[in-house]
Amino acid sequence: MCNTELIVSAPGKAILHGEHAVVHGKVALAVSVNLRTYLRLQPNPDGTIRLQLPNVEAFATWDVSSLQPLRPPCAADPWNMDKLDSALFQRLRDFAGFTEETLDTHSMAVLAFLYIYLSIFAESRELPSFTVTVWSELPPGAGLGSSAAFSVCLAAAMLSVQGSVSLPPLDTESTARWCKQDLELINMWAFQGEKVIHGTPSGVDNAVATWGGILRYRAGNITPLSRVPMLRILLTNTKVPRSTKLLVAGVRDKIKKFPSIMGPVLDSIDGISITCEQTLQEMAGHATPEHYSVLEELMDINQHHLDVIGVGHTSVDHLCRITLAQGLHSKLTGAGGGGCGITLLRPGTDSLVVQSVILELKDCGYDCWETSIGVPGVQLHSMSSMTADVLSVFNSY
Amino acid sequence: MCNTELIVSAPGKAILHGEHAVVHGKVALAVSVNLRTYLRLQPNPDGTIRLQLPNVEAFATWDVSSLQPLRPPCAADPWNMDKLDSALFQRLRDFAGFTEETLDTHSMAVLAFLYIYLSIFAESRELPSFTVTVWSELPPGAGLGSSAAFSVCLAAAMLSVQGSVSLPPLDTESTARWCKQDLELINMWAFQGEKVIHGTPSGVDNAVATWGGILRYRAGNITPLSRVPMLRILLTNTKVPRSTKLLVAGVRDKIKKFPSIMGPVLDSIDGISITCEQTLQEMAGHATPEHYSVLEELMDINQHHLDVIGVGHTSVDHLCRITLAQGLHSKLTGAGGGGCGITLLRPGTDSLVVQSVILELKDCGYDCWETSIGVPGVQLHSMSSMTADVLSVFNSY
Numbered sequence: 001m002c003n004t005e006l007i008v009s010a011p012g013k014a015i016l017h018g019e020h021a022v023v024h025g026k027v028a029l030a031v032s033v034n035l036r037t038y039l040r041l042q043p044n045p046d047g048t049i050r051l052q053l054p055n056v057e058a059f060a061t062w063d064v065s066s067l068q069p070l071r072p073p074c075a076a077d078p079w080n081m082d083k084l085d086s087a088l089f090q091r092l093r094d095f096a097g098f099t100e101e102t103l104d105t106h107s108m109a110v111l112a113f114l115y116i117y118l119s120i121f122a123e124s125r126e127l128p129s130f131t132v133t134v135w136s137e138l139p140p141g142a143g144l145g146s147s148a149a150f151s152v153c154l155a156a157a158m159l160s161v162q163g164s165v166s167l168p169p170l171d172t173e174s175t176a177r178w179c180k181q182d183l184e185l186i187n188m189w190a191f192q193g194e195k196v197i198h199g200t201p202s203g204v205d206n207a208v209a210t211w212g213g214i215l216r217y218r219a220g221n222i223t224p225l226s227r228v229p230m231l232r233i234l235l236t237n238t239k240v241p242r243s244t245k246l247l248v249a250g251v252r253d254k255i256k257k258f259p260s261i262m263g264p265v266l267d268s269i270d271g272i273s274i275t276c277e278q279t280l281q282e283m284a285g286h287a288t289p290e291h292y293s294v295l296e297e298l299m300d301i302n303q304h305h306l307d308v309i310g311v312g313h314t315s316v317d318h319l320c321r322i323t324l325a326q327g328l329h330s331k332l333t334g335a336g337g338g339g340c341g342i343t344l345l346r347p348g349t350d351s352l353v354v355q356s357v358i359l360e361l362k363d364c365g366y367d368c369w370e371t372s373i374g375v376p377g378v379q380l381h382s383m384s385s386m387t388a389d390v391l392s393v394f395n396s397y
Numbered sequence: 398m399c400n401t402e403l404i405v406s407a408p409g410k411a412i413l414h415g416e417h418a419v420v421h422g423k424v425a426l427a428v429s430v431n432l433r434t435y436l437r438l439q440p441n442p443d444g445t446i447r448l449q450l451p452n453v454e455a456f457a458t459w460d461v462s463s464l465q466p467l468r469p470p471c472a473a474d475p476w477n478m479d480k481l482d483s484a485l486f487q488r489l490r491d492f493a494g495f496t497e498e499t500l501d502t503h504s505m506a507v508l509a510f511l512y513i514y515l516s517i518f519a520e521s522r523e524l525p526s527f528t529v530t531v532w533s534e535l536p537p538g539a540g541l542g543s544s545a546a547f548s549v550c551l552a553a554a555m556l557s558v559q560g561s562v563s564l565p566p567l568d569t570e571s572t573a574r575w576c577k578q579d580l581e582l583i584n585m586w587a588f589q590g591e592k593v594i595h596g597t598p599s600g601v602d603n604a605v606a607t608w609g610g611i612l613r614y615r616a617g618n619i620t621p622l623s624r625v626p627m628l629r630i631l632l633t634n635t636k637v638p639r640s641t642k643l644l645v646a647g648v649r650d651k652i653k654k655f656p657s658i659m660g661p662v663l664d665s666i667d668g669i670s671i672t673c674e675q676t677l678q679e680m681a682g683h684a685t686p687e688h689y690s691v692l693e694e695l696m697d698i699n700q701h702h703l704d705v706i707g708v709g710h711t712s713v714d715h716l717c718r719i720t721l722a723q724g725l726h727s728k729l730t731g732a733g734g735g736g737c738g739i740t741l742l743r744p745g746t747d748s749l750v751v752q753s754v755i756l757e758l759k760d761c762g763y764d765c766w767e768t769s770i771g772v773p774g775v776q777l778h779s780m781s782s783m784t785a786d787v788l789s790v791f792n793s794y
Contacts, residue, residue, distance in 0.1 A: 260668030261698060264661035271657030301658060304701040 003043055004161050007381040007394075009036040010152040012138040013145035013208035014235065014333045014342055014373065017302055018217070018273040020251050020309055025219050026270040029277060030204045031373040032212040033144060033235060037136035038381075038390050039153035041161065043129070050131035051113050052397045056140070058106040064127045067118065070095055075122040078164075078188045084195050088115065105140050105147075112151055112193040120158045120189065128161060135393045139367065142237050143244070143334035148205030151193025155186045156378045167380065174385030177376060183210050186378060212377030216277060225277060227284035230374040231295075232345035234323070234358065236330075237367040238315035240338020247337045251309050265305050272298050272305075280374075292346050296329035299344060303331035311336030315366075319343075322360050326353050345370070400440055401558050404778040404791075406433040407549040409535040410542035410605035411632065411730045411739055411770065414699055415614070415670040417648050417706055418663045422616050424670035426677075427601045428770040429609040430632060434533035434546035435778075435787050438554045440526070447528035448510050449794045453537070455503040461524045464515065467492055472519040475561075475585045481592050485515065502537050502544075509548055509590040517555045517586065525558060532790045536764065539634050540641070540731035545602030548590025552583045553775045564777065571782030574773060580607050583775060609774030613674060622674060624681035627771040628692075629742035631720070631754065633727075634764040635712035637735025644734045648706050662702050669695050669702075677771075689743050693726035696741060700728035708733030712763075716740075719757050723750050742767070 011032040018028025044050065050061045070091050092114050093099070098107050113132065121127050134153065138146035156178065159165040165182035178186065190206040207215055207222045214228040255262040276298050283291045303320060306312055316332045319341045323330045330343040345354060354370055361368040383391075408429040415425025441447065447458045467488050489511050490496070495504050510529065518524050531550065535543035553575065556562040562579035575583065587603040604612055604619045611625040652659040673695050680688045700717060703709055713729045716738045720727045727740040742751060751767055758765040780788075 258668065258672060258694075258698075261665050261672060261695075264665035264668065268658050268661035268665070271655065271661065275655060275658060297655075298658075301655075301705050304705045308698050308701045 004167070005040075005042050006157060006160060006167070007038060007040045007383070007386065008153050008156045008160075008378060009038045009381060010149040010156070010209040010378040011036050011145075011212055011375050012149055013205050014340065016214070016333070016342070016373070017276050017298065018269060019332075019334055019336065020248065020306070020311060021266045021269040021273075022217055023248055023251070024255070024266050026266050027216060027218045027273040027277070028204075029273050029280075030208050030215045030217055032208050032214070032375050032377060033138075033233075034372040034375040035137040035144065035235065035369060037134060037138060037146065037149035037153055037209075038386075038394075039150075039157050040133045040394050041157045042131045042133075044131050045129075047129050049117065049127075049129060051110065052131065052133040053106065053109055054133070054393060054397060055136050056106045056109065058109065060110060064129050067114070067127060070114075071118050071127070072122045076119055078185055081188060081192060084115075084192060085119065088118065089196065092118075108147070108197040109134075109150060112147070112196040113154060115196045116151070116154050116158060116189060116193050119192065120155075120162050120164070124162065130161070132157070133394055133397050135390055137369075139237055143339055144235075145205035145209060147197045148190065148194055148201075149209045151190040151197070152186060152206055152209040152378050154193055155189035156380075159186055159189060160380075170380060170382045174382045175376075175379045177379050183378070186210055208377070210377045212375055214277075214280060214374050216273075225281065228280050228374045229283040229287055230372050232347065232349065233371060233373050234328070234330075234343035234345060234354070234361075235333075235369045235371055236319055236341045236343065236361050238313070238319065238338050238341065238364075239366065240313055240315045242313075242335055242337035242339050244335040247311050247335045251311060254310050262309060265308050269302060269305050272302050287347075289346070292344070295344055299329045299331040299342075306332055306336055313338045315364075316341050318364060319361065319366065322364070323357055326357050328353075328357060342373075401564070402437075402439050403554060403557060403564070404435060404437045404780070404783065405550050405553045405557075405775060406435045406778060407546040407553070407606040407775040408433050408542075408609055408772050409546055410602050411737065413611070413730070413739070413770070414673050414695065415666060416729075416731055416733065417645065417703070417708060418666040418670075419614055420645055420648070421652070421663050423663055423667040424613060424615045424674070425601075426670050426673055427605050427612045427614055429605050429611070429772050429774060430535075430541060430630075431769040431772040432534040432541065432632065432766060434531060434535060434543065434550055434606075435783075435791075436547075436550035436554055437530045437791050438558065439528045439530075441528050442526075444526050446514065446524075446526060448507065449528065449530040450503070450506055451530070451790060451794060452533050453503045453506065455506065457507060461526050464511070465524060467511075468515050468524070469519045473516055475582055478585060478589060481512075481589060482516065485512065486593065489515075505544070505594040506531075506547060509544075509593040510551060512593045513548070513551045513555060513586060513590050516589065517552075517559050517561070521559065527558070529554070530791055530794050532787055534766075536634055540736055541632075542602035542606060544594045545587065545591055545598075546606045548587040548594070549583060549603055549606040549775045551590060552586035553777075556583060556586060557777075567777060567779045571779045572773070572776045574776050580775070583607055605774070607774045609772055611674075611677060611771050613670075622678065625677050625771045626680040626684055627769050629744065629746070630768060630770050631725070631727075631740035631742060631751070631758075632730075632766045632768055633716055633738045633740065633758055635710070635716065635735050635738065635761075636763060637710055637712045639710075639732055639734035639736050641732040644708050644732045648708060651707050659706060662705050666699060666702050669699050684744075686743070689741070692741055696726045696728045696739075703729055703733055710735045712761075713738050715761060716758065716763065719761070720754055723754050725750075725754060739770075 016029040022028035168176035187210040194201040413426040419425035565573035584607040591598040730739040
């Protein structure tokens, strides 16, 4: 049994610059996106564990006693977890009746939940009993880090219940963040969840969902930028399906075919990420219209470069044209070949302009959200900090 | 008096790759374009020199005796002509009543004609008397080397009359070319004509009009490629006016503003020119559909790069979209900011497709020609080789 009720949230992520180039050792900037995943954990008096994922209409209940035998014999050292506990992973698959081919969002979420739950409570006297309800503003499978936000929420909530991290005091604040060391632990466990779901994730998505703000990523090294501004954006999902694996392979082929042409393009993208990082750090002090002009120019240039390396798509070209007609600058974000695009808004961009652009994009069949980037990572919420929308979802379950 | 009647022609030029990058020490490929300037020289029995330029509605007649006093005291050494003969240039301006501000096409053409005429015949016993009629398929001021084609035709015709170069035998052929050494002399004198018209030309335009084919240009060195294919193209003039000087300055500013981003883009353009050169030389042996695919890909990439360095224009974007809708690939050519675009056609591109694209481009208000690149440079024509169109123009004067 568990006595704590809590609500946590974690943001989505987008790539501001450096997608694809990062595969070839260049700098990428990953940013948190204020489309958040919310998790509510409530104690259960009845000795069951319940997982409720209304986004994917997945609802599961297990008797704690049935999960007990699946527990690993001893707790993993979170600072030394290179690989998943493959024995535990296999036991969970067998228990749930999944094969290696079971890859749907719902099943993967269940596996990640059980893996984190059983690992974190491996050495607890008895497994706690609670209901976890997760509701996300993020579309799944769109490259916006929805699985990482899920894993980070799971890790933060369960580590807090287990006591490995200290629940930050909410006091008079409506939200609170864990201390740096606790966030590191949360990030480690969330990374395990990501491995369950994705096999060999880069670790960027869970880092963004944990730390928030903006992260610099290069050759496997992830560094949160110390001071960054929060920026208004539009995030658009063209809903054109894409295969990241095929797109990455296509870029590799192009580099092999035209090394003297594509090599410099990757160098130029590196320059864009580094120039953007410098600009953002200047903006954290005092943002001027010139800073916004530079950010816009960098987006335009990178969008051309992404076309050059072969990951553009007419749907994104269309997005760019629609927004540019209103003076707004866009680029694809993530794998490309359709997928999502990001549009920078200035602080003074008229909301009527924004609304008309959103309408036009929706008319194309795209999903479109006005949101922010550079927002806080995983956080604990007071009930009063919750929007009516999310509360109403939680209260339905 | 002069006894020879002759018709010569010289092609226009376009930049296939490397425009703007060439200013920063990168390779450019300049190609001859089969929109030609035709010059007919006819002896006059009446002691006059007549220049007829129906394209610009310019018609001038001088008594040879009035030109006699303007002659330079001795002939220039054509192999050692770094600069214009400024005294002669000034005498001609005074004679024609032009100031330093007189820069219109008509006046510049007259000055170049008189400069070349008086220089080439500087040491002749008496100035010859003839009528020169020039008709061009090239639009003036569109960056297509119309002034160079004019200067090359003037130099070739007058050097042939004067005897410094030998008229190539036409025999049974309908056109003939001068020998290499004679072409060098023609090119030197044409360059002088270009200096009269443009002040400080690069020498590329007259080299293309002289040698034809495709030239590699880098850091002031101009090298004709030894074996190149002739390629079908569409050449489109958006007629959007542009200032080459302002565009070049804009690129310089962008490089200064974002050196780590723009430097690699110039390197990539260099890679495009070099890859294109290799591909063209392979194609001269045996052209395959794969070669055409590479040429198309290089055009697409370079078009993006030209947008990135800031010389793109919506009119050219529009051209690219219209042609791409029919599977044809385009890029701007030359200074950009509007101006001209080039579209590659494959040998098998259906003429119905080409006609429909041309119609659509003309509907946008653009001028559009189906022509070829990589064509012969300056040549001598038999009457039978002339098209009815050009002959009918010549016969009207």
